[in-house]
Amino acid sequence: MAKLILFIEDEPTLQKTLGRALEQEGYEVQSALDGQSGLALVKRIKPNLILLDLILPKMDGFTVLKELKKDDGTKEIPVIVLTNLESPQDIEKALSGGATNYLVKANYELNDVVKKIKELA
Amino acid sequence: MNGGEIIGKYLFFRECKEYNISLWQCPSFLFFVLGLLNIAAMLSTYMISTRFTEEPQITALLTILVSLIIFIIGSVIVQGFDKLLQANKMKTEFIRIASHQLRTPLSSLRWANDLLMQGGIVKPTHEQTEYLAIIKDSNQRMLKLINDLLDVTKIEMGNLPLELKPVDIKKVVQDVFADLGIMARAKNVTLNSNIPDNLPPALSDQEKCKMIFSNLLDNSIKYSKGKGTINVFAQQTGDFIQVSVSDQGVGIPRAQQKNIFQKFFRSDNAMKHETVGTGLGLFIVKAIVEANKGQIWFESEENQGTTFYFKIPIAK
Numbered sequence: 001m002a003k004l005i006l007f008i009e010d011e012p013t014l015q016k017t018l019g020r021a022l023e024q025e026g027y028e029v030q031s032a033l034d035g036q037s038g039l040a041l042v043k044r045i046k047p048n049l050i051l052l053d054l055i056l057p058k059m060d061g062f063t064v065l066k067e068l069k070k071d072d073g074t075k076e077i078p079v080i081v082l083t084n085l086e087s088p089q090d091i092e093k094a095l096s097g098g099a100t101n102y103l104v105k106a107n108y109e110l111n112d113v114v115k116k117i118k119e120l121a
Numbered sequence: 122m123n124g125g126e127i128i129g130k131y132l133f134f135r136e137c138k139e140y141n142i143s144l145w146q147c148p149s150f151l152f153f154v155l156g157l158l159n160i161a162a163m164l165s166t167y168m169i170s171t172r173f174t175e176e177p178q179i180t181a182l183l184t185i186l187v188s189l190i191i192f193i194i195g196s197v198i199v200q201g202f203d204k205l206l207q208a209n210k211m212k213t214e215f216i217r218i219a220s221h222q223l224r225t226p227l228s229s230l231r232w233a234n235d236l237l238m239q240g241g242i243v244k245p246t247h248e249q250t251e252y253l254a255i256i257k258d259s260n261q262r263m264l265k266l267i268n269d270l271l272d273v274t275k276i277e278m279g280n281l282p283l284e285l286k287p288v289d290i291k292k293v294v295q296d297v298f299a300d301l302g303i304m305a306r307a308k309n310v311t312l313n314s315n316i317p318d319n320l321p322p323a324l325s326d327q328e329k330c331k332m333i334f335s336n337l338l339d340n341s342i343k344y345s346k347g348k349g350t351i352n353v354f355a356q357q358t359g360d361f362i363q364v365s366v367s368d369q370g371v372g373i374p375r376a377q378q379k380n381i382f383q384k385f386f387r388s389d390n391a392m393k394h395e396t397v398g399t400g401l402g403l404f405i406v407k408a409i410v411e412a413n414k415g416q417i418w419f420e421s422e423e424n425q426g427t428t429f430y431f432k433i434p435i436a437k
Contacts, residue, residue, distance in 0.1 A: 013229035017236055024241045055221055084224040087217070088282045106224040106264055110235035 002028045003121045006047035008038035008064065009082070010056050014105070018051075021110050022117065035059030039067055042074050049121035052099070054083040054090065062093060069098040078120045082113070148201040155194050162187035209278070216274055223267050231260050262397070269401040273384060276408040281329075283412055287322035287436035288330050290355050290362060297334040301342060310345045310368075312338070314353040323362045324436035329409045334366070336402040337429050341368035343395050349426075360435055361415070367428035373421040381419070382407045390423065406431075 005027050009015050012033070019029045030045060032038035036058040042050060050068070054061035061081065068074045078100040083090075086104045094102050103116060144150055166187065170180035236242060238253045245253060275281050291314075298312050305312050323330065334353075341351045349369035355362055373381055377388040385400040392398075410417040415433035 011225055011229065014225070014232065017229060017232035020236060021232070021241070084221045084228065085217070086220055088284075105228040106231075106268075110232045111239075113232075 002026055003048040004028045004030065004045060005049045005051060005117070005121060006038070006042060006045065007031045007051045008035065008056065008061070009051065009053040010034060011053075017110065018113065021114055025114060025118070027117075027121070033057075035061065035064045039064050042068065042077070043071070046073070047077060049117065050077055050079045051082045051117070052079050054081060054085050054094070062097060065094065065097045065099060080117065080120065145197075148198050148205065151194055151198045151201060155191060155198070158187075158190065158194070162191075212274060212278060216271055219267065219271060224264070227260060227264055227267070230256070231264075234260065266399055269399055269405060272405050273401055276405065281408060281412050283326040283329055283409075285324050285326060285413075288325040288327050289322055290320060290330075290364065291316040291318070293327070293331050294334055294353055294355075297331060297338055300335065301338055304339075305342050305351070308342050308345055309348050310342055311350045312353075313350050314355075316353070316355040320355055320362065321357060322436045324434045325413050326409075329413070330433075333406050333409055333431065336406045337366045340402060341366060341370060341427070343398065344368070344370040344391055344427075346370055357435065358432065361432040362435055363430065363432040365428055365430045367426065369426040372423040372425050372427050373419075374423045378419075378421060382417075 003026075005022060007015055007019060007029055009018075009031065010033050015031045015033075019031060022029050030041065030047070032041050035056040038052075038056070039059065052061050052064060056064070061083065065079060065081075068077065068079065075098070079098065081094045081099045081102045082105055083102075084105050091102050100120060101116060103113060105113075108116075166180065166183050169183060170177075234253060234256050237245060238250065238257065272281070294314050294316060298314065301312070338351065338353075345351070345368060351366065351368045353364065353366050355364045357363075371390050371394050373388050374390060377386075380386045381388070382403050383400075384404045386404075387398055387400040407417050410431050410433065413433050415431055417429065417431040419427060419429045421427035
């Protein structure tokens with residue numbers, strides 16, 4: 001069965017491009033456009049990996065991460081933070097909040113993001 | 122007030138000018154004026170009350186008048202400080218917003234372009250690939266410019282974070298050579314390094330150290346004359362690692378050498394040779410080297426070439 005990835009990202013164009021690239025690699029990809037619906041979706045579908053943006057409407061990425069790690073049912077799912085914020089404070093906050101990896105979108109080619117994802121799922 | 126203007130211009134005005142604040146709202150200048158006024162007021166009050174009048178009411182009125190003037194100037198000074206604070210706050214906000222808002226559409230552009238170039242949707246023709254490559258290149262240039270501008274803003278705010286750890290210089294140079302290989306080949310330039318295997322690690326920030334080499338080598342390749350070799354040497358000198366990056370390119374004219382590390386500066390011969398460039402690379406390199414407790418200097422001869430030297434501490 002194909003591995004399931006949940007992509008919580010408010011920018012539809014990024015969802016479309018990365019989603020397509022991951023589907024070409026054989027993954028099943030589902031998306032959420034805001035933090036709140038993203039969190040609800042995680043609990044429902046239990047993905048193998050979560051890609052999480054930080055600046056999100058309704059509930060920001062940091063809060064989503066906190067909620068995920070609080071819940072026994074979701075805390076083991078690896079989370080890759082995928083954002084364009086790059087201050088050391090934001091990186092530190094995400095990693096100490098339980099994120100497995102922190103990627104600054106603007107610094108990565110599509111292939112390299114896919115490679116990082118394959119390392120975890 | 123000519124004397125005051127001259128003093129203001131050279132001592133205080135520089136900082137306020139940077140934030141577009143007029144001289145008469147510049148806190149440090151106003152403090153200076155306030156100080157002068159205070160002294161003048163004390164002297165004149167003393168002189169007037171001891172020599173020209175015996176009326177205590179006039180002395181009292183004078184004191185009140187002077188206090189009023191000082192109070193007004195004080196309020197203007199506080200407003201001036203407020204403006205500086207606002208300008209500073211805006212800079213921090215700009216960095217955070219620019220990081221996200223400018224980079225997001227550029228990321229979309231880059232990834233959509235990557236998808237098309239990979240051929241997973243439909244295999245592009247040779248001609249289509251050429252134009253997709255133009256999109257990719259323009260996108261990289263925009264991203265680099267944004268990154269450079271953000272770095273410059275951070276440097277000016279004294280906020281360039283360096284995570285100091287032992288760094289293997291030989292490996293960094295190999296990585297940068299790999300990144301710039303295509304560009305060097307396109308310009309018919311050979312990249313050569315001579316770094317001993319047993320060179321001790323430097324105490325530096327991995328990413329920022331790589332930026333030093335990237336920027337210096339990018340310049341060397343860009344300003345080469347379509348041939349030649351770029352040599353990177355590194356050796357231990359006392360408690361430092363000393364590195365040199367030398368090229369046989371267009372060089373820096375003597376008259377412009379003193380400006381080479383300035384923000385946005387590009388020498389005339391550089392601009393004639395290659396119009397693409399922001400003039401930020403060396404400003405950033407110097408800031409990183411100095412934040413890394415190092416030194417940077419260079420030797421150059423127009424039309425012969427340039428050698429940049431820098432040294433950074435060894436990791437103990």
